[in-house]
Amino acid sequence: MTTTTIPKFKKAIVVGAGPVGCLTALALAKRGWLVDLFEGRPDSRLATSKVATAQRSINLAISHRGIAALEAIEPAAAQKFLQSSIPMHGRMIYKLSGELDSQLYDRDGQCINSIDRDLLNQGLLEEADASPNVRVFFNHKVVAADFENKSMTIRDATSNSEFTTDFDLCIGADGSYSVIRRQMMRVVRMNYQQEYIKDEYLELRMPAGRDRNGEPTFLLDPNHLHIWPRHSFMLIALPNKDKTFTCTLFAPTAELDRLRSADCILAWFKLYFPDALRAIGDKSLVKDFMTNPRSPLICTKSNPYHYKDRAIILGDAAHSMVPFYGQGLNAGLEDVRILSTLLDEEGVSSISDPQNTHDRRLSTVLQRYTDTRHEDLIAISDLAMNNYVEMRHSVTLLSYLFRKTLDNLLYAITAPEMVSLASLIPTLATVPYPSGKPKGWLPLYTMVTFRPDINYATVKKKAACQSSILTGLSWIGVSVLGAAGTWLVWSTRGMLLDYLHNN
Numbered sequence: 001m002t003t004t005t006i007p008k009f010k011k012a013i014v015v016g017a018g019p020v021g022c023l024t025a026l027a028l029a030k031r032g033w034l035v036d037l038f039e040g041r042p043d044s045r046l047a048t049s050k051v052a053t054a055q056r057s058i059n060l061a062i063s064h065r066g067i068a069a070l071e072a073i074e075p076a077a078a079q080k081f082l083q084s085s086i087p088m089h090g091r092m093i094y095k096l097s098g099e100l101d102s103q104l105y106d107r108d109g110q111c112i113n114s115i116d117r118d119l120l121n122q123g124l125l126e127e128a129d130a131s132p133n134v135r136v137f138f139n140h141k142v143v144a145a146d147f148e149n150k151s152m153t154i155r156d157a158t159s160n161s162e163f164t165t166d167f168d169l170c171i172g173a174d175g176s177y178s179v180i181r182r183q184m185m186r187v188v189r190m191n192y193q194q195e196y197i198k199d200e201y202l203e204l205r206m207p208a209g210r211d212r213n214g215e216p217t218f219l220l221d222p223n224h225l226h227i228w229p230r231h232s233f234m235l236i237a238l239p240n241k242d243k244t245f246t247c248t249l250f251a252p253t254a255e256l257d258r259l260r261s262a263d264c265i266l267a268w269f270k271l272y273f274p275d276a277l278r279a280i281g282d283k284s285l286v287k288d289f290m291t292n293p294r295s296p297l298i299c300t301k302s303n304p305y306h307y308k309d310r311a312i313i314l315g316d317a318a319h320s321m322v323p324f325y326g327q328g329l330n331a332g333l334e335d336v337r338i339l340s341t342l343l344d345e346e347g348v349s350s351i352s353d354p355q356n357t358h359d360r361r362l363s364t365v366l367q368r369y370t371d372t373r374h375e376d377l378i379a380i381s382d383l384a385m386n387n388y389v390e391m392r393h394s395v396t397l398l399s400y401l402f403r404k405t406l407d408n409l410l411y412a413i414t415a416p417e418m419v420s421l422a423s424l425i426p427t428l429a430t431v432p433y434p435s436g437k438p439k440g441w442l443p444l445y446t447m448v449t450f451r452p453d454i455n456y457a458t459v460k461k462k463a464a465c466q467s468s469i470l471t472g473l474s475w476i477g478v479s480v481l482g483a484a485g486t487w488l489v490w491s492t493r494g495m496l497l498d499y500l501h502n503n
């Protein structure tokens, strides 16, 4: 008599149905895992739960790293999201004088894309929900995890009860205040660092205007990310598909604390953002300012990200960064792409095997992930912090514009050919870290935003080296200009003296 053994599929629990959790659930389900996805909040697709999420961080800039990750895991979804996004080709800078300055992101016209956060999250949720291997549970908050026994305690808010469930692999994608990270810290010697910056953010809605036919129209150019840099604070605006803009004010708590009354708020906006105020409207501004939440900005760093062969944190749970590079989610989605390709490289199976090779391989994958990903995540976190200074202050300086011109000139002279996202996608779907050193001169923004084949750590190192060269060249430029000026004055001094003498 022959006995057939029914294969036992491995079970993963993904905590948090944000974009990173949903993409992780999809990636594992495609590899044959049985996935339970637990989300503490209600289903955001239901009209009744809209109110809770509608006020914060309404849209996001998604760029090549995020798109490459979506393409690697769910290509159809990536295309769908891109069609629902608005391309932003550059920054539009609003000077206090009222002058506008358009600064393109890329010489080859590559752009970042403004996308509705809900649309992205719900689209990914939809895909995960449709997979026969994924079960999604809303109103289910994970409260504790026992990693030694591979079990988890969950509170079901609907029935107001708690239960315990087992897992083979736990993925914490539960955002900045991750419970899974906190639970892991009890068993892992995790180095953890958390910093609140002194600035907060507040969102304001800029309505659509009306064209001659009474149809809704954008009040600002829809294909720019708009910035009102005011040195110690700034206002930005990203376009939405309904022709409105979501404006975000980033400012130190002390500055915002002073703005208590409607008159104060209006006077402050008239002083610093008169053109934005005209577009938002006095009434709407005061209402949003007084009722929308003011939220803190947090930066967290963790190391390692995993525990043995059974737990890992991804996305904001592992690395919350300030939003100033528009890379937080891009990096989170990239985490999923890298983990998925490592699973494939090590040949991790979703079926239990008696020799336990699965556990050993999974443990290798998680260790490789921590070892290779940490330096990258620290690099982008630091770059994000620096980009705040660039956005709120440097973009208005002549020295910045001079360096930027030089940067672009060197890029044009060394002329590395544009590497398109389409050409990278097949490699990025299978290789965690495409090898090879980036050739030629590449501006920092191009590398961070448009080159997912260059890891963030390499980007940071190459940019630091290029920055020193730019500083050197700038000094040479200033010295040459100074010398030329002196020579000119010296050689024309006779004429000058005659002129002064006769007039």
Ligand SMILES: Cc1cc2nc3c(=O)[nH]c(=O)nc-3n(C[C@H](O)[C@H](O)[C@H](O)COP(=O)(O)OP(=O)(O)OC[C@H]3O[C@@H](n4cnc5c(N)ncnc54)[C@H](O)[C@@H]3O)c2cc1C
Residues within 6 Å of the ligand: 015, 016, 017, 018, 019, 020, 021, 038, 039, 040, 041, 057, 059, 060, 061, 062, 140, 141, 142, 143, 173, 174, 175, 176, 177, 178, 179, 180, 201, 248, 314, 315, 316, 317, 323, 325, 326, 327, 328, 329, 330, 331, 332
């Ligand atoms: C103002 C602002 C602007 C930003 N703009 C950009 C941008 O332009 N581009 C970009 O790339 N990034 C941007 N980011 C960053 C981006 O929002 C985050 O990086 C991204 O949302 C992280 O996704 P996530 O899935 O890891 O976490 P989250 O989106 O936080 O999802 C975590 C989920 O886990 C759930 N959860 C939490 N705890 C539990 C629990 N115990 N049990 C069950 N469920 C739980 C939460 O309810 C939530 O749904 C911005 C951030 C801010 C604040």
Ligand SMILES: NC(=O)C1=CN([C@@H]2O[C@H](COP(=O)(O)OP(=O)(O)OC[C@H]3O[C@@H](n4cnc5c(N)ncnc54)[C@H](OP(=O)(O)O)[C@@H]3O)[C@@H](O)[C@H]2O)C=CC1
Residues within 6 Å of the ligand: 018, 040, 041, 056, 057, 174, 175, 176, 177, 295, 296, 297, 298, 299, 316, 320, 321, 322, 323
């Ligand atoms: N890097 C940064 O500076 C910031 C990043 N973000 C990220 O943006 C994304 C979406 O933003 P949004 O939906 O507004 O996120 P929220 O901050 O509103 O909530 C995300 C999750 O964190 C929990 N949470 C929020 N504040 C705390 C706290 N003080 N202590 C414990 N748990 C808390 C929430 O729990 P509950 O549902 O019970 O309220 C929820 O589960 C998230 O990834 C967040 O991580 C958000 C703000 C700043």
Ligand SMILES: Nc1ccccc1C(=O)C[C@H](N)C(=O)O
Residues within 6 Å of the ligand: 060, 061, 091, 112, 225, 236, 323, 324, 325, 326, 327, 387, 391
């Ligand atoms: N999405 C954001 C949210 C908040 C602050 C900045 C962004 C950006 O995307 C900035 C853009 N990368 C820039 O450098 O101009």
